[in-house]
Amino acid sequence: MLLSVVMPVHRVQGYLRATLESVLDQLPGEPELVVVDDGSRDGGGDIAAEFARRDPRVRVITLPEHRGAGPARNAGAAAACGRYLLFLDGDGLLLPGALEAVAGRLATGEPDVLLLGHDRVDWWGEVSAPVPAPAVPEPALPAPVPEPAPAVLVPEPVPAVLVPIPDPAPAVLVPAPVVMPPVAASPMGVPADGTGSGPAAGTAAPLAPVPAPEIEGFSTAVPCLVRRAFWTGHGLHFTDGPYADVLPLHRAVLLAADAGTLDALDRTCVRHRTRRSGTPATTPGRHHFAILDAYARLLAETGDDPRVRAARARHLRAVLDDPGRIAPEDRAAFHRAAALPGSYPAHRARQAALAAHDRARTSLGRCGKALGTGFTRAVYRTDLLRPLDPDLAVYGAYWNRGVACNPAAIHAKALELAPHVQGVWTVSPRYLDRVPPGTPYVVEGTLAYWRIMATATYLINNSGFPGGFTKRPGQRYLQTHHGTPLKTMGLDRRGYPAPTGGIGFERIVAHADQWDLSLSANPHTTEIWDRVYPAGYEHLNLGYPRNDVFFTAGPERTEEIRRELGIPLSRTVLLYAPTHRDHRKDFVPHTGHREGSVPHLDPERLARALGPRYVVLVRAHHLHGRPVRPSGAGVIDVTDHPSVEELCLASDALITDYSSLMFDYACLDRPIVSHAPDWDAYRASRGTYFDLLSGRPGDTPGAVATTEDELVDLFRSGEWCSPRTDRLRTAFRERFCPYDDGHAAERVVRRLFLSDEE
Incomplete structure (x- = not known):
């Protein structure tokens, strides 16, 4: 298996479905998707479980409590089986064609780390300019051997190589090239430079180390693939708390760069979705000071690598300048703790500008006319x-x-x-x-x-x-x-x-x-x-x-409503409630209707075709404010009836196009018929969240007609209330009515007015 995508899930229910689909819709058979439910208390865990039930490529690991993104990623990496790991946030997106491009690049070699391009999209839908993967520098060459020079004996543990020198010069022992300054072993149990210990104290000074090449543009926002054996072999893991990725990702990139096994793919593969609220990254507070400790650990484990110092300065400046991270009252303290160059007055000016902006947003002038x-x-x-x-x-x-x-x-x-x-x-x-x-x-x-x-x-x-x-x-x-x-x-x-x-x-x-x-x-x-x-x-x-009334009203209430409407109890009552089409705004000549309210169904024709056994109740959308069509034989206009819930109780079936009334009506467990003559136009102009006409359980509530003739045939043939449509309605009801049981109002009142958290 080439790739394991590791995805922590916590408070991402509104974004997760698209994230999972962005991965699974790519290469057939690839990749393995390891979703770690990090103590989700929203619907994220249920969404992940839904995908796992229908796709064997998805595995869900459930943590007993919320641990944070770092421990969740560690749990996913430990369970992964792919040759490479890709850590993708639960609200990120893998762009189309990304996995195919990655597979093509890895087919030509196996780097330890492969850097990828990325971009960002904000909550307004504005996509930033693509950020290419950082350019990978050429490995540095060893320092030249000074001439002439006597043999220099370097004690263990630095290995030595014997380089023969032509006569008459004697053989010279030259130390192996040192890639990074010698440092103590890291807390992970691996030397911070990945090469071993330096010379023992009191020995002759070694040659100057080769300067490490700069990796311009790398930050923890840069997505990357890491070879799993490389990740585990170096003991890399995410830390606890905020900024858990600073230490392992920088170390992985530096180790690969120094070993000559760092590569980059010149393609935008990952899209970061910037969320307006609900994440620690967009919530100002002292928790952002954790970035200082993260870089302190990284510097300690890399022997004060100058590349880390450069990355630290860039990252801390970005955090300080972000109003969504450091609160105005904490900026001076962060500036001092970060020991950033320059003075703080410029940041105070920016703080004042932000405060003025906030005051303007809450101005009383928004109340308007x-x-x-x-x-x-x-x-x-x-x-x-x-x-x-x-x-x-x-x-x-x-x-x-x-x-x-x-x-x-x-x-x-x-x-x-x-x-x-x-x-x-x-x-x-x-x-x-x-x-x-x-x-x-x-x-x-x-x-x-x-x-x-x-x-x-x-x-x-x-x-x-x-x-x-x-x-x-x-x-x-x-x-x-x-x-x-x-x-x-x-x-x-x-x-x-x-x-x-x-x-x-x-x-x-x-x-x-x-x-x-x-x-x-x-x-x-x-x-x-x-x-x-x-x-x-x-x-x-x-x-x-x-x-609630759908669960509490008995048959006697239904009979009472029918008598009030003048409907004999022996009739089959069809409630026709079309929705508004806001993409059609012009008035239609000689009708007085706006196009958005022009009916796609003639209720009188339907009533005539079905015969005297049926009565059609016509309920116009509240934005229209008038009947869809005047009443006629077998048709009653109920647009002005004060309660649509009572109309539902009085009916035997609902006929609608795309009205949300269908979801409420499902509580009654009575037939729902979709009359959808302009489904393609409606989807193209307004957009929908699922395909109402697909026939899939949970998406389609019952029988479907796209013309008036098909609608008439559904009732004449009995398909409108057949075993097949009953099964569809059951699945639809299970999906969209799980909380409705007749006690919703009580729960809301207790929660809002009586502070009942249960």
């Missing part, structure tokens, strides 16, 4: 000085469109379990008719609205609070979201032509920065949110409160 008049702004500023009300919670849903979704279910349960918390809803003046009688509310943009936004301790929303607000210390913001993502969301929308409704990605990230808690209905959702909304919130894998 929603604050209205100068009087409103002045009152809001005053309210921000008031103490927070510990028993006040603000709820909002669908950009203040009424009382609905997860926030509504949480509010209802809070009235039962935490009655001391007063809940108030924020509502747009256009949607006041959607507020149930007796529900406390404030109108968006009024003085009352801004007062509760300034003083409430709890903020609960499934989208966002329009107009922006200044989130105060002590406020707790729960983002409940309003669906499981099939289509791309957040930062993943970049690169797709579907517009974002005028919302910039900077605003998306700034909004996520306000969240303290993010609610999730399944591991798939948690994995996606972790990456597309990069911020420091906590995931709550507790299920969707709005789905």
